[in-house]
Amino acid sequence: MSTIAQAVSCVDGYDPEALRVEKAVAAIRSCLAPISETEMVPTRESLGRILAQAIVPAIDVPGHDNSAMDGFAVRSSDLNDETTLKQIGTALAGKPFAGKVGVGECVRIMTGAVMPRGADTVVVQEICRVEGERVAVPARQKSGQNVRAAGEDLKAGVPVMQPGQFLRAAEIGLIASLGIGQVEVKRRLRVAFFSTGDELTSIGTPLKAGQVYDSNRYTLHGMLSRLGVEIFDLGVVRDDPALLEAAFRKAAASADAIITTGGVSVGEADFVRQLMAKLGEVLFWKIAMRPGRPMAFGRIGNAMLFGLPGNPVAVMVTFYQFVRTALQFMSGRTGTEIPLLSAVSSQPIRKVPGRTEYQRGILFDEGGVCKVRVTGQQGSGVLRSMSEANCFIVLEHERGSVQPGEPVRVQPFEGLA
Numbered sequence: 350m351s352t353i354a355q356a357v358s359c360v361d362g363y364d365p366e367a368l369r370v371e372k373a374v375a376a377i378r379s380c381l382a383p384i385s386e387t388e389m390v391p392t393r394e395s396l397g398r399i400l401a402q403a404i405v406p407a408i409d410v411p412g413h414d415n416s417a418m419d420g421f422a423v424r425s426s427d428l429n430d431e432t433t434l435k436q437i438g439t440a441l442a443g444k445p446f447a448g449k450v451g452v453g454e455c456v457r458i459m460t461g462a463v464m465p466r467g468a469d470t471v472v473v474q475e476i477c478r479v480e481g482e483r484v485a486v487p488a489r490q491k492s493g494q495n496v497r498a499a500g501e502d503l504k505a506g507v508p509v510m511q512p513g514q515f516l517r518a519a520e521i522g523l524i525a526s527l528g529i530g531q532v533e534v535k536r537r538l539r540v541a542f543f544s545t546g547d548e549l550t551s552i553g554t555p556l557k558a559g560q561v562y563d564s565n566r567y568t569l570h571g572m573l574s575r576l577g578v579e580i581f582d583l584g585v586v587r588d589d590p591a592l593l594e595a596a597f598r599k600a601a602a603s604a605d606a607i608i609t610t611g612g613v614s615v616g617e618a619d620f621v622r623q624l625m626a627k628l629g630e631v632l633f634w635k636i637a638m639r640p641g642r643p644m645a646f647g648r649i650g651n652a653m654l655f656g657l658p659g660n661p662v663a664v665m666v667t668f669y670q671f672v673r674t675a676l677q678f679m680s681g682r683t684g685t686e687i688p689l690l691s692a693v694s695s696q697p698i699r700k701v702p703g704r705t706e707y708q709r710g711i712l713f714d715e716g717g718v719c720k721v722r723v724t725g726q727q728g729s730g731v732l733r734s735m736s737e738a739n740c741f742i743v744l745e746h747e748r749g750s751v752q753p754g755e756p757v758r759v760q761p762f763e764g765l766a
């Protein structure tokens with residue numbers, strides 16, 4: 350048996366004619382392997398890349414105990430009721446106090462300054478009374494307060510990141526805090542895509558009767574750009590076997606993954622299916638979902654193939670539910686699940702059990718409660734429903750219609766990081 354068929358047949362409950370979303374996700378995953386090639390990039394340019402090395406600090410961050418506040422560095426053993434101490438010097442960030450704090454003494458200290466020897470506690474300046482070099486410290490200070498311990502952020506020798514880590518602004522900052530100027534990352538995944546359909550016209554050409562502008566290549570370009578992959582846009586390909594074959598061969602020669610849109614349903618003009626089947630090992634699925642029922646998955650040459658439906662919303666939904674995580678996994682990234690949150694539906698939503706639905710929703714706050722409503726028309730050709738939405742409302746396979754006030758699961762489109 351061939352590799353793809355073998356892998357998917359191991360997925361429990363695999364049924365290509367009525368494939369549950371979770372089974373399709375599992376089937377896809379079982380056929381993928383992460384790329385192994387890596388490259389070095391400057392830390393500053395590593396945003397959105399995937400780490401290929403572990404990050405093990407060679408130093409503690411911070412490197413010394415230091416003050417978290419502006420105030421006075423004191424010895425906690427000196428304090429009881431109000432205590433008057435003698436100020437013997439100043440410690441600034443980057444300019445440590447060279448001496449030692451003895452009994453009955455204190456040092457004026459600024460945020461980030463190294464704790465002087467002898468002192469273990471910082472009293473904030475606002476509550477101290479200063480007269481000349483005498484500093485009166487009120488009662489009830491806690492030993493060790495307002496001091497940041499050396500290594501409280503990162504500890505030398507304790508790994509802080511593993512290969513597969515996706516690098517966001519915070520990770521880049523952490524790496525920089527260790528003084529590391531270059532990191533080893535996975536090479537970018539190469540993804541080729543094209544649209545199929547005789548009715549499609551590229552921007553710049555006037556529309557003839559019955560034609561539509563190709564929007565799928567633009568949504569795909571946007572979604573792929575967000576993933577940080579290398580993009581090969583192969584344009585619109587007519588429903589013509591020779592042209593389609595040439596496009597598939599070109600894509601397979603250069604890319605790790607190929608994404609097509611259109612031509613995977615069982616319509617008359619869908620040459621795409623036949624060609625995919627001829628050029629590689631390709632499975633055709635009817636997925637129990639809406640939108641996005643037909644989908645092809647397989648391999649052509651060395652490239653994994655994702656044959657998405659043609660309808661613009663179905664393209665986005667199948668991309669987010671199947672392709673995105675698959676490409677992230679192939680890129681070598683770990684931790685790729687899309688979090689599901691809970692929100693209260695503000696309205697009734699019609700739904701039949703037996704398929705997973707991805708309705709386009711708007712999350713909003715009402716009196717401190719996270720609520721969600723649908724965007725209006727939910728047709729799989731209504732791309733406006735995606736544009737107006739800020740989340741998917743995920744209505745699970747077994748679920749029936751939703752009553753107002755019922756909790757539903759949502760996938761927010763945007764995060765902070």
Ligand code: AMP
Pocket residue numbers: 544545546548549561562563564565566610611612613614616658659660661
């Ligand atoms: P298909 O899956 O090829 O039968 O296409 C399903 C529907 O999606 C048809 O109405 C197509 O016109 C439309 N469609 C297919 N590809 C695109 C595209 N690239 N841009 C906009 N609409 C498309």
Ligand code: MG
Pocket residue numbers: 545546547611612659
């Ligand atoms: Mg078509």
